[in-house]
Amino acid sequence: MEFRFEDALPVLRRTPATLRALLIGLPEVWLRATEGPKTWSPFDIVGHMIHGERTDWMPRIEHLLEHGERIAFPPFDREAMFEASRGRTLVELLDEFAILRTANLERLQSLGLTPTDLSRRGRHPEFGVVTLEQHLATWVAHDLSHIAQIVRVMGRQYSETVGPWAAYLPMLGRRPG
Amino acid sequence: MEFRFEDALPVLRRTPATLRALLIGLPEVWLRATEGPKTWSPFDIVGHMIHGERTDWMPRIEHLLEHGERIAFPPFDREAMFEASRGRTLVELLDEFAILRTANLERLQSLGLTPTDLSRRGRHPEFGVVTLEQHLATWVAHDLSHIAQIVRVMGRQYSETVGPWAAYLPMLGRRPG
Numbered sequence: 001m002e003f004r005f006e007d008a009l010p011v012l013r014r015t016p017a018t019l020r021a022l023l024i025g026l027p028e029v030w031l032r033a034t035e036g037p038k039t040w041s042p043f044d045i046v047g048h049m050i051h052g053e054r055t056d057w058m059p060r061i062e063h064l065l066e067h068g069e070r071i072a073f074p075p076f077d078r079e080a081m082f083e084a085s086r087g088r089t090l091v092e093l094l095d096e097f098a099i100l101r102t103a104n105l106e107r108l109q110s111l112g113l114t115p116t117d118l119s120r121r122g123r124h125p126e127f128g129v130v131t132l133e134q135h136l137a138t139w140v141a142h143d144l145s146h147i148a149q150i151v152r153v154m155g156r157q158y159s160e161t162v163g164p165w166a167a168y169l170p171m172l173g174r175r176p177g
Numbered sequence: 178m179e180f181r182f183e184d185a186l187p188v189l190r191r192t193p194a195t196l197r198a199l200l201i202g203l204p205e206v207w208l209r210a211t212e213g214p215k216t217w218s219p220f221d222i223v224g225h226m227i228h229g230e231r232t233d234w235m236p237r238i239e240h241l242l243e244h245g246e247r248i249a250f251p252p253f254d255r256e257a258m259f260e261a262s263r264g265r266t267l268v269e270l271l272d273e274f275a276i277l278r279t280a281n282l283e284r285l286q287s288l289g290l291t292p293t294d295l296s297r298r299g300r301h302p303e304f305g306v307v308t309l310e311q312h313l314a315t316w317v318a319h320d321l322s323h324i325a326q327i328v329r330v331m332g333r334q335y336s337e338t339v340g341p342w343a344a345y346l347p348m349l350g351r352r353p354g
Contacts, residue, residue: 001206001210001334001335001338002338003335003338006204007204007206007207010202010203010204010207011203011207011331014198014199014203017198018195018198018199020198021191021194021195021197021198021199022191022195022198022324025187026187026188026191027183027184027187029178029184030184030187030188033178124341127340127341127342127344128341130340130341130342131340133338133340134338134339134340134341134342135342137335137338137339137340137342138335138339138340138342138346140332140335141332141335141339141342141346141348141349142346144328144329144331144332144348145328145332145346145347145348145349147199147324147325147328148324148325148328148329148332148348149348151321151322151324151325152321152325154188154321155317155318155321155322155325157178158178158180158314158315158317158318161178161179161180161310161311161314162311162314162315162318163304163307163308163310163311163314163315164301164304164305164307164311165304165307165311165312165314165315165318167304169315169318169319169322170322171318171321171322171325171326172318172322
């Protein structure tokens with residue numbers, strides 16, 4: 001599917017409320033669950049999404065518009081949240097994410113970008129030349145991927161508990177036997 | 178993780194609001210998107226979840242409590258929604274799902290089940306003997322799996338659009354090349 005602002009913005013706008021509806025008030029056993037060592041909990045994932053709002057999505061759009069292909073984006077620290085989220089509550093993180101997202105979408109709209117701008121090019125530190133369209137589509141797909149990751153981490157806590165139904169629930173990652 | 182009512186019920190209670198936050202008002206291009214022929218759209222998935230509320234989750238609990246292992250559960254029609262959802266709007270489906278879920282959780286709580294009941298046994302038409310614990314855990318994992326499926330279907334509409342970032346988004350199902 002090609003990228004269109006009128007498709008993408010409604011998804012980006014909904015993510016904070018989706019995360020709140022899913023997570024606020026849940027027992028800690030879900031919020032701190034992981035898929036094993038070195039994997040992320042729902043709490044960690046929300047922190048990662050905050051860091052994306054702060055340092056990746058809008059900053060890279062502005063970087064691309066200013067520098068084009070000449071200067072690569074600064075690298076993104078995928079694990080910055082382990083330090084940044086320490087001692088904070090999930091509600092604080094969800095509030096911060098919602099505020100940052102709203103502000104970032106206002107910044108995006110204030111740029112007055114048009115479909116013509118989608119082919120503008122920037123430089124990714126690893127991938128090389130990328131387009132604004134690819135970056136914007138990634139913002140959307142990144143939200144959706146992390147919502148999927150949160151519910152997968154939660155669901156996998158019951159991988160054994162569901163017994164034979166694991167055969168119908170491939171997300172749980174267990175082949176029945 | 179073992180099944181505990183106090184962990185599971187908060188997840189089951191949140192699903193209707195999560196689906197509303199994610200889906201209401203989205204452009205049709207997302208709601209009717211699929212992963213290809215014979216795969217389900219977000220609209221289809223919500224219909225499937227309604228059918229589970231009507232014919233699977235609570236009815237099977239009541240069947241198990243009444244018949245134990247003696248009589249297998251009636252089979253569940255995984256694709257009943259293709260007929261049942263025809264001509265309806267997503268908002269209608271989400272309203273119906275929310276009403277059914279609330280009513281079903283009230284029915285569940287009115288049974289006054291305790292941890293001791295979790296080992297009670299029933300008979301699945303395909304798997305044979307199953308426990309109430311497995312069935313209840315599956316209700317939770319099924320919700321989470323279908324939320325993950327909805328966002329995966331949406332995300333995959335951008336599998337090509339994200340360009341090289343597909344390397345960081347395994348949910349999109351595309352290896353960059």
